[in-house]
Amino acid sequence: MSVTLSRRKFLVGTALAAARPMPAVAQPKPVRIGLLTVKTGPLAQGGIQMEQGLTRFLKDRNYTLAGRKAELVVADTGGNPAGTKTKTQELVERDNVDLILGPLAAFELLAISEYAAQAKVAILSLAAAEDMTQRRPNPYFVRASATSAQTMHPLADYAAKELKVKRVITVSEDFAYGHEQMGGFQRVFEDAGGRVVKKLWPPIVTPDYTPYLAQISGADAVVQGFAGSNPLKFVKQYKDHGLRFPIVGSSTGGDDALLKSFGDEAIGMISCSFYTSDLDSPSNRRLVEGMVRDYGNIPGLYAAGLYINGMVAEAALEKTGGKTDDKEALIRALRGVALTDSPRGPFHFDRLGNVVGNFYIRRCDRKGDKLVNTTVKTYPNVSQFWTYDEKWFLSQPVYSRDYPPLKS
Amino acid sequence: MDMSLTLVLAVNSLTLGGLLFLLSAGFSLIFGLMKIPNLTHGSFFMLGGYVAASLIGWGVDFWSAALLSGLLVAAFGGIVERLILRRLAGAELAQVLVTLGLSFMVADVCLTVWTGDPIRIDTPSALRGATSVLGVAFPAYRLAIGVIAVLFAAALWALLDQTRLGAMIRAGVDDPAMARVVGIRVSRLFTLVFCLGAWLAGFAGVIGGPILSVYPGLDQEMLPLALVVVILGGSGSLLGSLVGSFIVGFLYNFGQALFPELAYVVLFLPMLVVLVLRPQGLFGRQAG
Numbered sequence: 001m002s003v004t005l006s007r008r009k010f011l012v013g014t015a016l017a018a019a020r021p022m023p024a025v026a027q028p029k030p031v032r033i034g035l036l037t038v039k040t041g042p043l044a045q046g047g048i049q050m051e052q053g054l055t056r057f058l059k060d061r062n063y064t065l066a067g068r069k070a071e072l073v074v075a076d077t078g079g080n081p082a083g084t085k086t087k088t089q090e091l092v093e094r095d096n097v098d099l100i101l102g103p104l105a106a107f108e109l110l111a112i113s114e115y116a117a118q119a120k121v122a123i124l125s126l127a128a129a130e131d132m133t134q135r136r137p138n139p140y141f142v143r144a145s146a147t148s149a150q151t152m153h154p155l156a157d158y159a160a161k162e163l164k165v166k167r168v169i170t171v172s173e174d175f176a177y178g179h180e181q182m183g184g185f186q187r188v189f190e191d192a193g194g195r196v197v198k199k200l201w202p203p204i205v206t207p208d209y210t211p212y213l214a215q216i217s218g219a220d221a222v223v224q225g226f227a228g229s230n231p232l233k234f235v236k237q238y239k240d241h242g243l244r245f246p247i248v249g250s251s252t253g254g255d256d257a258l259l260k261s262f263g264d265e266a267i268g269m270i271s272c273s274f275y276t277s278d279l280d281s282p283s284n285r286r287l288v289e290g291m292v293r294d295y296g297n298i299p300g301l302y303a304a305g306l307y308i309n310g311m312v313a314e315a316a317l318e319k320t321g322g323k324t325d326d327k328e329a330l331i332r333a334l335r336g337v338a339l340t341d342s343p344r345g346p347f348h349f350d351r352l353g354n355v356v357g358n359f360y361i362r363r364c365d366r367k368g369d370k371l372v373n374t375t376v377k378t379y380p381n382v383s384q385f386w387t388y389d390e391k392w393f394l395s396q397p398v399y400s401r402d403y404p405p406l407k408s
Numbered sequence: 409m410d411m412s413l414t415l416v417l418a419v420n421s422l423t424l425g426g427l428l429f430l431l432s433a434g435f436s437l438i439f440g441l442m443k444i445p446n447l448t449h450g451s452f453f454m455l456g457g458y459v460a461a462s463l464i465g466w467g468v469d470f471w472s473a474a475l476l477s478g479l480l481v482a483a484f485g486g487i488v489e490r491l492i493l494r495r496l497a498g499a500e501l502a503q504v505l506v507t508l509g510l511s512f513m514v515a516d517v518c519l520t521v522w523t524g525d526p527i528r529i530d531t532p533s534a535l536r537g538a539t540s541v542l543g544v545a546f547p548a549y550r551l552a553i554g555v556i557a558v559l560f561a562a563a564l565w566a567l568l569d570q571t572r573l574g575a576m577i578r579a580g581v582d583d584p585a586m587a588r589v590v591g592i593r594v595s596r597l598f599t600l601v602f603c604l605g606a607w608l609a610g611f612a613g614v615i616g617g618p619i620l621s622v623y624p625g626l627d628q629e630m631l632p633l634a635l636v637v638v639i640l641g642g643s644g645s646l647l648g649s650l651v652g653s654f655i656v657g658f659l660y661n662f663g664q665a666l667f668p669e670l671a672y673v674v675l676f677l678p679m680l681v682v683l684v685l686r687p688q689g690l691f692g693r694q695a696g
Contacts, residue, residue: 040516042625045524174668201668205629207620210420211664214413229526229623236528237619241416242538242545261526261621 030069031317031324034091035306036077036084036102036112042228043079046302047104049257050126053303054101056290057310066317077103081111088112092119098324099334101309103127104302106148106177113138120327122334124309126302130180130398133354133384140327142334142353144312144344145305146274146384148177149184149399151251152225153386154359154379155272156185159248160192162361162377163270165220167195171212171234172225172250174201174401181225181250183399188386196406206230209237221245227252232261239265246270254364257300259371262364266371269364275304275344276360276375283311284343304343312337345378356383412544417661423550425657426557427619430612431630432637433564433649434605440581440644441601443500444493447507448485449609450631451514456481456610457622458518461527470532470614478611485606489599511627519624529617549618556615560608561650568646577601581644633660636679642692651690 035054038047051074063070073095075087084103091097099122103109109127116123116138123141128148132141159165170185172178178201186196197219200212216222216238222245226234231253238247247269254271277288277298287307291299299307316333317324324330338348347357359382362373385393397403435449460477464470488510496502531549538545568574579587580594588594613622620626633656641652656675663674682689 040519042623042628044519044624045526048524202664203671205625206664207616207626207629207633208420208424208660210424211417211661212668214416214420214665229621229625232526232528232621232623233619236621240531240538240547240549240619242547258526261528263528263530 028068028322030071031065031322032071032073032095032097033310033313034088034095034097034100034102035072035074036087036091036100036104036108037074038079038104039074039076041079043104045228047076047079049300049302050102050104050306052291052295053287053299053306054310056287056294056299056303057307060286060290061310061314065314066320066322068317068322073097077108079105079108081107084108085111085115088115092116092121097121099124099313099330101125101306101313106132107175113141116140120331122327122331124312124334126305126309128177128180130384133350133352134394135398137352139353140331142312142331142349144308144347144349144355145301146251146359147354148180149187150354150382150384150386151272151274151359152181152184153188154361154382155223155248155250155270156188156194157192157379158270158272158361158377159221159223160189160194163221163246163248165194165246165248167197167219168221168223168248169198169200169216169219169245170196170223170225171200171202171216172223173204173227173230175204176400177227178225179401180399182223183403184386185223185225186404187399190404190407199401199406201401204230207233209234210241213238213241213243216243216245219245222247223249224253225250229261231255231258235269236263236265248272251275251301254362254373255300255302256298256373257303259364259373260297262371264366264371266364267366270361270376271364271373272359272361273301274355274357274359275299275301275308276362276373277304278362278373278375279343279345279360281341281343281345283341287343299343308342308344311339311342315339345380350383352384354384356381358382413665415544416546417665418658419544419546419554420550421657421661422654423553423657424660425654426554427612427616428633428637428656429557429650429653430560430608430615432634432641432653433560433646434608435634436638436641436643436645436649437577437601438605439638441577441584442493442598443498444503444602445500445507446602446605447504447631448488448510448514449605449634450627450629451511452481452485452606452609453613453616453630454518454622454627455484455514456613457529457617457620457626458522458527458613459610460614460617461522461529461622464529470530474611474614477614478607481610481613482603482607486599486603489602493602494595494598511631515624515627522622524624526621526623528621529614531618553615553619557653561646564646573600636675639679639689640682642689645689645691648689648691 037050077084077087101124106127106129126145130147170182202212249271251273256277315337319333335349340346345358347355359379360375361377363376438446456477460473463473535549539548576592580597637652637656641648664671
């Protein structure tokens with residue numbers, strides 16, 4: 001599936017500027033933000049929400065960042081590595097963007113990481129690949145969301161200590177994001193005395209989960225780390241099969257934007273995310289109101305993630321006085337950003353460019369005719385290394401399908 | 409492997425087989441009669457699900473929505489056949505490209521109309537919950553799919569084997585030139601069969617909805633399964649579709665449970681073997 005729509009440009013900023021009388025002094029040229037997203041194919045759901053979140057942010061700022069007009073150039077990668085690479089080159093070489101927000105998926109990010117480092121263009125992405133900020137760091141990369149396992153460490157802690165779960169079965173898609181999530185869960189869960197008894201890996205494309213559901217038995221809980229529309233399918237089929245073990249899920253597995261598609265089968269599901277729409281902070285209230293008004297749905301992690309990345313870009317531009325010419329200074333400013341009010345709460349970055357911030361444990365409940373995630377516990381200041389020593393953590397292999405190994 | 413796991417997988421193989429039969433019977437008939445490898449078939453499936461989801465949202469009950477949605481998809485299929493495929497008779501490469509292109513177009517239109525969010529279709533209330541089969545809990549709705557598939561297989565068999573229309577279709581499959589000579593209006597049959605195939609696929613999309621839900625990419629997930637069924641069973645053969653569907657149902661379920669790393673190998677290897685040893689499929693007739 002590699003249909004590519006023609007790229008749309010949103011030049012609202014310039015349109016607004018043209019409508020006003022020209023001041024006598026020369027205007028600085030606008031800052032150009034490139035967005036790599038997916039608007040066609042199976043990943044489009046998250047990709048469209050990314051664009052919505054960023055558009056909301058720019059509207060909230062009236063398309064002005066640090067005194068400069070802001071222009072958004074949106075590129076549709078088609079959700080594949082080759083398309084991502086082409087679009088990145090277009091953004092950098094033809095559109096002369098000052099920084100890039102996106103892409104969505106880890107395999108897209110890995111396809112452009114080297115090129116971006118050579119071109120020295122800053123990338124602010126939601127893609128969760130661990131090693132981008134760990135064993136093979138890219139100095140021009142900033143991640144304000146979470147690594148794959150960063151979300152699972154607190155979830156595992158909560159499952160072991162608060163839910164008092166002893167034995168779990170994990171199930172997640174058979175690709176790096178799934179492997180890293182469950183590796184992270186396993187390490188923290190087993191260090192807290194729990195035991196992962198089985199790990200199931202359905203392929204990304206699995207119309208029917210029954211063969212996997214049939215293998216679920218002998219556990220206190222099931223951990224699911226699905227992404228896209230898969231959590232919906234999995235949880236529904238799980239309940240249809242009469243399985244009753246509680247489900248705990250990752251950020252993509254219990255995302256707020258998915259709630260309107262879930263039914264009662266999701267009630268009671270515990271999930272952990274870097275973003276929760278019920279956070280009571282001024283910027284989050286603004287984001288939620290704007291999203292509901294413009295798009296008729298509460299924001300999930302994709303929309304909020306891009307809104308937050310927009311705020312990071314803005315804060316960095318304020319530090320450089322709106323300048324983007326010095327790439328080194330810009331990336332230093334980006335990584336030095338520390339915000340006290342954001343839709344995900346306060347956060348800052350570690351020396352590798354990854355976020356240190358709050359992670360929220362939520363419980364899904366029915367309120368009136370809607371499903372809502374309610375925060376039941378906040379883990380503050382969570383780093384990608386959890387409570388482990390950074391040196392030790394980095395000396396271990398990256399989480400994978402077989403690491404940590406199952407205890408027999 | 410313990411008994412209850414085997415039983416769950418076996419019963420589920422039958423329901424997946426049933427769903428695949430609804431999807432692939434039409435594909436097989438279309439390919440058998442018209443020699444069109446209809447790559448839009450997965451789109452018919454997805455479109456059926458989306459249309460039904462909207463109909464149900466407007467208050468239509470599940471079964472009426474399934475029938476109605478199938479009809480709308482059939483109408484769409486008829487238009488595609490009359491306006492486009494008819495002009496490409498005999499040009500298989502052009503047909504492949506056109507139907508593939510159409511499937512991309514349908515996918516994008518669905519994305520625009522129904523957004524990228526997955527849409528759930530609720531299980532009809534009478535069939536919610538689990539029934540106990542030999543002491544193992546099993547979703548009632550899945551059993552119903554198996555029953556529906558068997559009913560459809562019987563009805564299609566009666567149509568093809570017992571009616572005059574069926575005799576004409578069979579004649580068209582076996583030897584279109586001769587069928588024309590004896591006065592059968594083969595081109596009208598083509599449209600009819602294409603609509604019937606589209607109807608079955610659209611209906612299957614609705615029936616599958618409560619299990620699969622409807623989401624972008626569903627079309628491309630289902631199409632390969634239909635292809636495997638038809639290659640295994642042999643194109644143009646109803647019995648081939650039925651047997652092929654259940655074989656794929658079993659391979660899929662047991663393959664993923666027993667050899668999860670090799671799930672696709674288990675699914676596609678038998679297809680390759682059949683292609684090498686018996687290119688016309690298990691129940692297909694020798695070409696020529």
